[in-house]
Amino acid sequence: MARNIGSQYTTERVLGRGSAGTVWLGRGPDGPVAIKLLREDLAADPELVERFTHERRTLLGLEHPRIVGVRELVISEDGTDLALVMDLVRGADLRAHLTRHRRLAPADAVALVVDVADALAVAHRAGVVHRDVKPENILLDATGHAPRALLADFGVAQLIDEPRRGTTSRVVGTPDYIAPEIVEGLPSRAPVDIYALATVLYELLAGFTPFGGGHTGAVLRRHVTETAAPLPGLPDELWELLQQCLAKAPASRLRAAELASRLRELQPVLRGLPALDIESGEESDAPVRERAGAEESTEEAETPRGAVALVRGSVSDPDRVTHTRMRVPDAEELAGGANGTARLPRTPGQRRAGSARHGAAERRRRLAVTLGAALLAVALVVVGVLALA
Structure with missing residues (x-):
């Protein structure tokens, strides 16, 4: 159904839907365009509208052949519409392409990632972080x-997901591609995009993401505590590059321009190599979200991980140290006690070690033992006196 957006644009049909809104095929003074119409609740948020207005020049100023350009920001007078008018791209998204092909040959995967890295380099120089x-x-x-x-969608996630005044920060984004520092509540800077792009490259090569599968909490934990599993048959140079960009420490990752340059250097070596032959153990097209309701223990014990094909992908990080040098509890703490962190299984009625009730019960027990010992001592003295008499 046709709908007027502002005074110059009209929507024709839906091209796709996302968490932030709906993308329409539209028409403007210069021909066909894509119009991203944000959800009504977002458009009705005055703080969000203010942020978009403030960042309008930045959004419109990102120009590069590998960036879907934003032509105009439209805010209706009655406040019901907040839309981004963008260049129309004739083609599918990478998700649809990956669904059809499952895995790409290394040279094809790297060529696409080089394009995205070039786009990120331009945005990062302008101070814009994609975040999604x-x-x-x-x-x-x-x-x-x-x-x-x-x-596409440069800066949109960052503008939408910034904490409102009076609210606390939260983990926002697609779990499979979230960098460890976001999980731990640190600011989202350029390295989060490099981590996400490396995850995309891993997925293009393997058919699954390195830390995906199962409950969202389990996925986020793996980003912080585990390392990606090596991909059999992948040239060492490309694997080392992937590892560097998936580093837990943001400072250890390459910059976007460096990543693009290094990948271009590898392209002659990758030319002609077939897609990786990886046995997943479960070549299923069923989305992971259908299994997300299962308990984490069941997922990790029985169901392989992955975003496309579920496989056992991750291995524990032997260092167990994150980019923030977050202290890992030792064995004694995990066992409980006054400073314990773990809630271990216990029988009904048994107090948890380290709890307030456990501490009170322990003090009462010590008092009873002390009083008992004192009474016993007095009794012994009395018995001795009587014996002498």
């Missing part, structure tokens, strides 16, 4: 001989 790099936000221009990648 994932296959759904990577569009493929299919007009040429080989598909080229374009990154």
Whole structure:
């Protein structure tokens, strides 16, 4: 159903839907466009509208062949519409492409990631962090001989997800692609995009993400505590590059321009290599979200991990140290006690070690023992006196 957006644009049909709103095929003074119409609750948020207005020049100023350009920001007078008018890309997104092909040959995967890294380099120099790099936000221009990648929704996630006044920060984003520092509540800076893009590259090569699968909490924990499993058959140079960009420490990751340059250097080595032959153990197309209701213990014991094909992917980080040098509880703490962190199984009625009730019961026990010992001593003295008499 046609709908007027502002005074110059009209929507024609829905192209896709996301968590922030709906993307429409539209038409404007210069021809076809894509119009991202934000949800009504977002458009009705005056703080959000203010942020978009404040960042309007930055959003409109990001120009690069590998960036889906924003042509206009439209805010209706009655406050019902908040829309981004963007360039129209003739092609599917990377998620649809990956669904069809499951895995890409290393050279094809790297070529697409180079395009995205080039886009990120331009944005990061302008001080813009994407914060939601994932296959759904990577569009493929299919007009040429080989598909080229374009990154969409620059800065939108950051503007929408910034904490409102009087609220606390929260973990926002797609769990499979979230960097460890976001999980731990640190600011989202350029390295979070590099981590997410490396995760996308891993997924293009393997058919699954390195830390995905199961309950959201389990996925977030793996980002912080586990390392990605090596991919059999992948050239060592490419694997080392992936590891560096998946580092827990943001400062250890490459910058976007460095990543693009290093990947270009590897392209001659990768040319002609087939897609990796990885036995997943469960070549199922069923989305992970259908299994997300299962308990984490069941997921980790029986169901392999992954975002596309579920496989056993992650291994424990032997250092058990994150980028923030977060202290890991020792064995004594995990066993409980006054400073314990673990709530170990216990029988009904048994107090948890370290709890207030446990401490009170322990004090009462010590008092009873002390009083008992004192009474016994008095009794012994009395008995001795009587014996002498």
